[in-house]
Amino acid sequence: MAFPARFTLYSARELPYNTCPSMIHLRLRGCNRSILRFLKSRPNGTRNISSLSLSSSAAKPYYITTPIFYPNAAPHIGHLYSLVAADVFARYERLRRGSNDVRFLAGTDEHGMKIQKAARVHFGQIGREKEFCDALSERFRDLSEKANISNTCFMRTTSQEHRRTVEDVWRRLDGKGFIYKGKYEGWYSITDECFYTDAQVTTDPSGTQKVSVETGAVVEWTSEENYMFRLSAFRDALRKHYITDHRSVQPSQYREDVLRMLGDDVLEDISISRPRSRLEWGVQVPADPSQTVYVWFDALLIYLTGAGYPDKSFWPADLQVIGKDILRFHAIYLPAILLGLSTPHSYSPASPQVPAPQTPAMPLAHTLLSHAHWTSGQKKMSKSLGNVADPLEVMDEWGVDVVRYYMMRVGGKWRDDADWSTEQLEKHHNEIQSLLGNYFLRITSKALRAIVEKASPDPKECLSAAAQGRHIPPIETPKEEHNWDTNTALLRDVFDLPSKFHACMNNFEAGKALEHIVEVLSQANLVLTTNAPWATPKSDDVAEVKRHANFALGTRVVGLETLRVVAGCLEPFMPDISNKVQEALGVEGGVLRLDAVANRDFSGGERLEEFWARWKGMEVQSIKLFGPRRGNIVKEIVKKRKSA
RNA sequence: GGCGGCGUAGCUCAGCUGGUCAGAGCGGGGAUCUCAUAAGUCCCAGGUCGGAGGUUCGAGUCCUCCCGCCGCCA
Numbered sequence: 001m002a003f004p005a006r007f008t009l010y011s012a013r014e015l016p017y018n019t020c021p022s023m024i025h026l027r028l029r030g031c032n033r034s035i036l037r038f039l040k041s042r043p044n045g046t047r048n049i050s051s052l053s054l055s056s057s058a059a060k061p062y063y064i065t066t067p068i069f070y071p072n073a074a075p076h077i078g079h080l081y082s083l084v085a086a087d088v089f090a091r092y093e094r095l096r097r098g099s100n101d102v103r104f105l106a107g108t109d110e111h112g113m114k115i116q117k118a119a120r121v122h123f124g125q126i127g128r129e130k131e132f133c134d135a136l137s138e139r140f141r142d143l144s145e146k147a148n149i150s151n152t153c154f155m156r157t158t159s160q161e162h163r164r165t166v167e168d169v170w171r172r173l174d175g176k177g178f179i180y181k182g183k184y185e186g187w188y189s190i191t192d193e194c195f196y197t198d199a200q201v202t203t204d205p206s207g208t209q210k211v212s213v214e215t216g217a218v219v220e221w222t223s224e225e226n227y228m229f230r231l232s233a234f235r236d237a238l239r240k241h242y243i244t245d246h247r248s249v250q251p252s253q254y255r256e257d258v259l260r261m262l263g264d265d266v267l268e269d270i271s272i273s274r275p276r277s278r279l280e281w282g283v284q285v286p287a288d289p290s291q292t293v294y295v296w297f298d299a300l301l302i303y304l305t306g307a308g309y310p311d312k313s314f315w316p317a318d319l320q321v322i323g324k325d326i327l328r329f330h331a332i333y334l335p336a337i338l339l340g341l342s343t344p345h346s347y348s349p350a351s352p353q354v355p356a357p358q359t360p361a362m363p364l365a366h367t368l369l370s371h372a373h374w375t376s377g378q379k380k381m382s383k384s385l386g387n388v389a390d391p392l393e394v395m396d397e398w399g400v401d402v403v404r405y406y407m408m409r410v411g412g413k414w415r416d417d418a419d420w421s422t423e424q425l426e427k428h429h430n431e432i433q434s435l436l437g438n439y440f441l442r443i444t445s446k447a448l449r450a451i452v453e454k455a456s457p458d459p460k461e462c463l464s465a466a467a468q469g470r471h472i473p474p475i476e477t478p479k480e481e482h483n484w485d486t487n488t489a490l491l492r493d494v495f496d497l498p499s500k501f502h503a504c505m506n507n508f509e510a511g512k513a514l515e516h517i518v519e520v521l522s523q524a525n526l527v528l529t530t531n532a533p534w535a536t537p538k539s540d541d542v543a544e545v546k547r548h549a550n551f552a553l554g555t556r557v558v559g560l561e562t563l564r565v566v567a568g569c570l571e572p573f574m575p576d577i578s579n580k581v582q583e584a585l586g587v588e589g590g591v592l593r594l595d596a597v598a599n600r601d602f603s604g605g606e607r608l609e610e611f612w613a614r615w616k617g618m619e620v621q622s623i624k625l626f627g628p629r630r631g632n633i634v635k636e637i638v639k640k641r642k643s644a
Numbered sequence: 645g646g647c648g649g650c651g652u653a654g655c656u657c658a659g660c661u662g663g664u665c666a667g668a669g670c671g672g673g674g675a676u677c678u679c680a681u682a683a684g685u686c687c688c689a690g691g692u693c694g695g696a697g698g699u700u701c702g703a704g705u706c707c708u709c710c711c712g713c714c715g716c717c718a
Contacts (some may be wrong), residue, residue, distance in 0.1 A: 171645065198716080253649080260647065324715085410656085417714085419656085427670065433682055441680045448679055518669095525684060534679040624681055 002430040028286040044186045061101045062093045065303050067326060068107040068157065071136035072114050075143040077374045077420055078323065084404050085371055086321040087149045091572035092505050093318075094150075102617050105306035106144055107155035108137040112295040113190065114491065116281035123590060129281045133158055144390060148575055149401050155306045157299055165297050165305040166283045169341065174286075177347035180234065180338045183455040184226040184271050187212075187219035195222070195271070198255060204477055227291060228275040230347055235267040242334070247367050249331060250508045251415045254324065254370040258331040270333070272297040300334045304362075319363040319508075324370045331368055338362045371414040376421070389420055399627050400572035402429045405514075408573050412511025429626070432574075435521040436566070437625040439528070440581060441558035444622040447534055448552065454545070455553035459615040462550075462557040466491045468522055472550045481538060482551035486527045487558045493520055494562045501569045510573075524562045531555045561616055577625050586614045586619050607626070 066086040069079050083106060089103040111131040117256035118130035133156070141154055155162065173179050186195035189212050194210050201219050203210040210219050226453055239262045242248055249255035275293040276284065276540045283298055285291040307314035322330050342360035374381065395403050406428040411418045442448075457465070457472050466470050466487040478484065497520050533552035537545045565583035 256648080260716070263647090328716090413657095416650090416657090424656085424670090430682085431670085434684080436681060438683055441682070442684080443679090445679050449678095528679080529677075529685050532677080532679080622681075626682070 004488065026291075028264075039544060048197040050444055050543075059101070061088075061314055062097070062319075063103045063105075063307060063317045063358075063575075064090050064093070065306065065315045065317050065321065066107075067322050068109040068155065068299060069140050070112075070114070071108045071110060071140055072118055072136065075139055075391055075393075077389050077391055078381070079140065079143060080147055081371065081374060081402070081407055082148055082321055082323060083149045083151075084407050085411075085414075086319070087147075087151070088404075088408060088509070088510055088572045089319055089321070089369075089505070090329055092574060095571060096502075096505075102150075102152070103307070104373055105153050105155055105303065106140075106149065106151040106155070107153075107302055107304070107306070108133070108140050108151065109295070109299040110137065110156055110158045111282040111298055113279055114280070116279065117190075119281070124282075146395055146400065147404070149576075153306060155302050157218040158303055159483070160307070162298075162302060162305040163283050165301050165309045166293055167286045168310060169301055169304070169337065170293065173229070173340045175359075176340065176343070176345070178230045179227050180230070180273070182226055182228040182269070182461055183223065184228075185221070185223040188222035189217040189219045191217040202636045224275050225291075226271040226294075227285060227288075228269045228341075229272045229297070229336070231270050231333065231336050232267045233261055233347060233354045237339055237351040238262055238332060238335055241364060243358065246585050248364070249327075249368045249370060250573050251370070251413075253415055254331075254368075254527055255328060257340055261328060261332060264311050267332075292373065296329055296333065297337075300329060300337065303334070303365075314360070316363040319367050319369055320365045321369045321371065324372055325368050327368070329369075335364045338364055341561075358556050367508070372409065372417045374420045375417050375540065376419065377441050381420070389600070394425070398425060398429055401577045402432065402626065408510050409514050412509070412514060414508070414511075422522065431518070433626040435518060435525065436563075436570075436581075439521060439525055439559070440563060440584075440625060442525075442528055443556060443563065443621050444584075444620045445534075446622075448556055451534065451549060452553045452556055454549035456546070457550055457553065458613065459553075459557045459560075460613065462554040466558050472554065473547070480545075481532075481535065482548055484554060486530050487554050490520075490523055490527045490562065491558050493523060494558075494565050497565055498570060504521070505572075510594070513569070514573060516565055520562065521566060528555065529560060557615060560620065580623060580625055582640065584623055586620075588622060 001224050064086055066082045066605050086104065086106075094100055094103050110129075115133060115136075116129060119129040120126055122132055129187060137156055144151055146155065156284075170179070184195065186197060187210060188195050196219055200584045201210045201212055202216075202640060203209070204216075210221075212219055237261065242259050242262065246252070246255070248256055273285050274282070274294055276290050276292045279294075282292040282295060285293055303317055303320065304315065309319070311317070320330060338360070339354065339356055341362045342357050342625045343354050345354060347354065376389065381555065391403075398406075403425070406425050408602070409428055409431075410424065461472065464470075466484060469485070469488045471478055471482075471484045491570045495517060500516045501513050504510070531551070533555040539545075539549040563581055564587060567578045567585070567587075571578040571582075
């Protein structure tokens, strides 16, 4: 077990990682991909490592989270969407930092009534919830692996360490008076696991029972003792935070939604426990065996557990990707809890609003990225409508990267519900295949290479000439058939791409970032057609033939450079495709820092010059980047429609 | 019921503080080159910018009302 780097056990328990059955945290310093590869090659892969952090700098690692999924339902497109969105930013951050200093949490939310009930139905006996969850949770781990999500840990709310987090947070809040015992009354729905107010229930058509207006679930009037959390005490502090911090919630419309939620008359305290008699599958309230911590309180704290709580070296989260349906929990409840943990004061009725501390022990997450949902046929996906797409199947059929591309290209604006359809998926498959895959083949074709062999300059000269608007050899009035201006224009846009790309990603505009990439690729295809470097020279004159060969080489090298930069930017979105291109171009390791992607002045970029040099006479292998083009699905659908 | 948002070419949508704003992409139709294992390129959309009023020299762009969707809250 020779390890090329030092590692330290991160959890309190001194268990060697290779013998621990389930929960190990490793913190590896100064290590590289080979360790990850090594770990993944082990029989269990990374599965018995619940957290792995690679750290190479003193700065706080970037911490990004996805929602943790309730595993009772099968993985669907929405889960994949959250995962991919977070993965794009995780991978982007690695590129930007030029290191793997990113902690990326995914996981499952496993407590609660639904699971308890389902497990009992499944096994026909009680007490086997954990076993039940093990299987369910695995499906989400599979989804993440299949989709090439680069999460560094997969946390489950049923883990021991998480229980300790929940208990500790509870005690601290309780110690400061933010938790009190209250009587809770309302219309309770067992299926929805929540209480409704009078206005939220109605009598069902048969007139025999009350049901929830929203879900139609049967409700019954229930009264019980609960522990309450003083959410109301944090309203002012939260409002201030969201008014001041414009990056706090993205896209901005959701920040306005949050402010609206906080702007209502009063922020009600919320119930955070359930009688244990009804809910056993959950964390027991410290020092009160009759109550179980309510699931959402439990679940939200996973982000702290994932950050190593009570250790704070990863906290706060830099980015929390969530669906808009859980905005309230992440924008109000969790921050209120964090404020409660941070404040040095205890609750006092005399000053019911708790101010946010100057230097909070547990700061709020920097940014919440809230995304909309996927619909199908403009309707919510639901089992009853039978319009639920299976993400695993879809990835099998279309390829992981194509699905990722589609999701981010269409759903990368985050704010509007996007419609999922095979037609659209096919269109986007064809789009990227043509723009990138086909362009790659065009640039690397044998025919073009044959022409280029007669050229004299080296790739660096070509790029330098194109960048500066020169011709090789120099000429006063270039002929139309080999005018380098098109190359110059393309190269300028290629060099502009990374900064545009950075600007978008920095604003969490993934869709727009992809748009810029698509624009460059479109232009590249156009330039290639315009230049037609494969055309036979119009004159037999030796100098003309030579000039043409040079022009063809210039066009080809600018094309290769376009591919290199595009592939670099595309890496967060389509990691596999991107790496294929980068490997073919001779970009070592498939990793390229974005700040090194473009080197406008052609000086000091040693690495760049290295692979440019390599392109001289290099056989960049023509490879197929995508699966076969799909042309029939749309046509068939149209046919059906016409005949119907 | 309250608050907020949306309604622009067949589809998906751009249009910031009112004056080249009537657009892009896709689909569809036509043409064309041929380097491409998967093609590329060019041309073609006459949509009363949901409807009705109003402000203004001038409004998808501001105001009012109405219609239709969608969120959040009650």
